[in-house]
Amino acid sequence: MNELFIIIFAPLVAGVIAWALDIKGIRELLGVAGAAVPLAYLIKLYPTIESDGMVNYTLNFAGFSFEFMLTHLSWVFAMIAGVVGLAAVLGIVSTAKKGYEWLFALMSLTGVYGVFIAYDLLGFFIFWEIMTFGSFMMVLKYNKAASLKYFVLSVIGAYAMLIAISIIYAKVGSFSFIEVYRAFSQDAALATVGSSPLFSRGEIALIFGLFLVAFGVKAGMFPLHVWAPDAYSETNQSYTAMFSGVLSKTGVYGFILIYMLIGYRLLYEFGTIRTVPKFGYIIAFLGGLTIIVGGILAALQEDIRKLFAYSSISQLGYILVGIGVGTALSIEASIYHAISHALFKGLFFLIVATIIYRTGKTEFKDMGGLAEKMPVTFAMAFVAILSLAGIPPMVGFASKWLIFESVISQNMPILGAMVFFGSAVGFVYLIRFTYAVWFGQRPTDLDDTKDAPLPLAIGMGILAVLNVVFGVAPGLVAQELNKIFGREVIGGTIWELNLGFGKYNGLLLTVWFVVGMLIAAIVYFMGAKVRKVPITDTYQSGNPVTMEYNLTIRRNFFLPLKEALSFWLRMSFDRFYKDVGKTVEDFAETMRNYVYNGNVQNYAWYLVIILLILAMWGV
C-alpha cells in the first residue's frame, strides 16, 4: 500500500469500523488511531519531501488516472489537518455519544487529506465532495435548517467548481495539475506574442468567477459566509475545532491553487493595480470586507458558539487579504496565518466544547465566573485569547504581523486599514467572551462545575503548546514555508523574522516581557499583603449588594456599537438569501400549479405545441 493512500484513507477506514462496531471504548480508540496514523505518516514522509521535494503516486481507476502528490505546500496544509484533526478527535472522545459522529467526523478528515494531496482536478473535486458530505452529516444530526443552508451553499460552490473544471477539461484535455498549469502558462505566453489564445477573455473570467464562488463558500468569504455561523454552532463543538480549523483551510488552499494553475493567465489578461494582480485584488478586497463584517457581527453575538463562528470568518478574511495581494511574501504570510488560525481557533472551539460539555449552556446570559471552577480550561483560553488578539509572543501575532507588513509594503492603504480594524475588533469580541464566561459573578447553578475531561485537556494542551512554541520561535514555521517557494522569502533565524524593512524577534521579545513582568511583580510584592474579598464585597455606589443582584453585564454588552452601526446592520445577506430561496420556492409552486394543472386538454395542447415546433424545424 502506498503511504499517501494510508494518509488519506486511514481516517475513513477507522471511522467505518468505529461506526460498524459501535462499542464504547473501542470506537474511541479506533477514532484516535484514525487521526494519529496519518499524522505519523506525514512526519515519516518529511525527510523524503525534504530531499526529493515531493512524494507522488498515480492510480488508474474507472478510466481516469488520479494523481496524488505530497509537495511542500500540501505537506504544510496536511500537517495542519493532522495536528488539529488529532486534537479535535481527542475532544470528540469526550463529547461524542454515538458511532455516527465518529464515522462522519473521520470521513471529513479523509476528504481534507484528499483535497490537500490530490494533484488533479477530478480527484480534488471528489475529495472536496466527501469532505462536504461528512461535515454536512455532522451538522444534520444537530440542526436540520442549519445543515440544509450549509448544504445548498456548498452544492452551489461545488457545482460552480465542477463547471469550471469541465470548461478546463474541454479545452486542455487533462485534469492533471501539471498539464493544466502548462496549458495556461503556454496560453499566457501565446497571448503575449499576439497569437490567439486557447481561452478567451470571457472564458478565463468565467473560470475565475466560478472558482471564486467555489472556494469562497468553503472559506466563508463575504458575502458567501452565511452558512458558517449556523453550521459551526449547530454541531458537536469538538468537531467544529476541525470544521473551522481545517475544513475552512481547503478553501484557502483552493485560492492558492488559482494562483498555481491559472495565475499567469489571469495576471496577463487583467493586469495589475500597482503591484497587485487585479484578480487578486478582488479576493483581497472581499477578504477585507470579510474581516470587518465577521468581526463586528462576532462582537454582537449573544451565543458563545456564534461568536466564535463569526470570529472564524473574520480571521479567514486575513488569509484572503494576504493571498489576494499575491506576492511571495504575502502568500507565505497567509499560509502562516492559516496555520496559526487553525491552532488558536481549534483551541477555542475545544474550549467552547469543554464549557458546553461541563455546563450544558451556550448563551452568555447563563454563564460567568467560571475561571475559578475550570482553571485548566481558563489557562488554555488565556493562551488562545492572547494568540487570536495578536498579542506577542504568541503565534497569532507573528502571522498577523507578517500580513500587515506584506500588505502595507505593497502600498495598499485601504487593505491595510481593513486589516488594522480587524485586529482591534478581534480584541473587542474576545474581551466580551472573557468577561461573560470567565469573570464576574457566577450563577449558583454553575457552582459544581468540574474542569475539562482528560482527553479534551490533552487536545487543548497540544494546541496551546504549539501556539506558544511557534510564537516564541516564529522562524520554525517561516523556514518551513520558505521551502514552498524554494527561496528565502522571510529571512532570519528560528527566533527571528526578517523582511528587510521590518524585523520581529520572538525570543528577545519574550525575554524582555519576562523582565518587564518581573519588575512589575517586584513592585507588586513590595506593597502590603492582600486580603481576598468575595465578589459581593464591591463598590455599588456605596450600596450593599448580595448574590441576588446581577452584577455582571451579560446581555447586549456592545449595545452602543449596535446603535452606532444600526444603519449597516439592517442589511443582511442572510435575509437576502432567505428571500431568494423563498422566491424560488414560490416560483416552483406556481409552475407546478400552472403546468401540472390536472386538465387533460392542457396536456393535449402541450403535445400539439411540441409537434408544431418539430414541424417548424422541418422534422
Next chain:
Amino acid sequence: MIEVALKALFILIYATFVGFMFMGIIRKVSARIHRRVGPPIYQPILDTIKFFGKKENITHGLIYDFGIIYALGATILALFFIPLGSVSILRAYGDLILITFLLEIPMLGIMFAAMSSGNPYAGIGAQRALLTMLAIQVPLGFAIIALAEFYGTFSTYEIVMAQQISGWSIIHLPLLLAAIAYDIVLQAMFGKEPFDIMIAPGEISLGPMVEFGGKHMGILQIQHAIGLFAETLFFSNIFLGGAVITAFASPILNTIASLAILLVKQIAVLLIAVFVSTIFPRFTIDQAAKFYWKWPTIIAALGAILASL
C-alpha cells in the same frame, strides 16, 4: 550584558520619573487654565507612595493581581522597543506595527483585572474602553500605514534617521495629515477629554479603576506614567524627528542633549493634549465612535493614499 541591564534600568527610571512629572504637569497646567494654583509638580509621586503605604489591600482573586502586573510588564516592554535618543536597547526591533500593538496590550491587563472584580462599573468601563479602542483603530491604522509607505520601512529607528536627513515628518503633507489624525487619536490613548470615556470620572465612577485601591492603584499609577512617556516618545520619534545629536565630542553630552530635545518635543505633544482636554467636555461613546470614523479617518486616509502614490 551588564551594559544592557544598566541601560534598561536607566530607561526605566528615567521614563518613570519623567512620566510622573508629565502627570504633574498635566495637573498643574489644567489648574492654571482654571485659574487655580494646583498641586506641586511632584504630587503624583507622593500619591503613588501613599498608595503603596496602605496597610491593607484587597484582591478578588489571582487574575485581579496578575492583570495589574501584566499591564505594567507590557508597558515596560513597549518602552524598551521605542528609540530613546541613542540609549535604546531594542531599537533594531522597534517595528512600527509591533510598537502600536505593544502600546495597546496594557489595556488588556487592566481589563482582565477590572473585569475579574465583577464590578458592574468596571464592566461598563471595559465596554467603553474597548469601543474607544475600536474607534481609534481606523485613523491610527491609516496614520501608521502612511508612515510605512512614505519611508518604505517599518523600523522606527530608521524613520528617525531618515528624518535627520529629510526633515521632520510633519513637513511632508501626507505625513502632516497622518500626524494630525494621530494627535487626535492620542487624546483617547492618554485618556483625556473629550475622549476619556473609558475612565469617565463623575459619570461611571472611574470605570475599570473603580475597584482598585492600595498597591494595585499604585502600580496602575506607575503604568500610567510610563504609558504617557512611551506614547509621547513614540509620537515625537515618528512625527517630530526624534533626536540623535552628534554635535558634541563627548557621548554623554550628546545623550543628554538628545534626551533634552526629546523631552521638549514630548512636553509639546503633552501640552496640546492638555489644552484640548481642559476646554472640551466628554463625548458619549457612540459620538466618539462616529467622530473617529469620520474626520480623523478621512484625514488619515487622505494622508495614507497620498503617501502611497
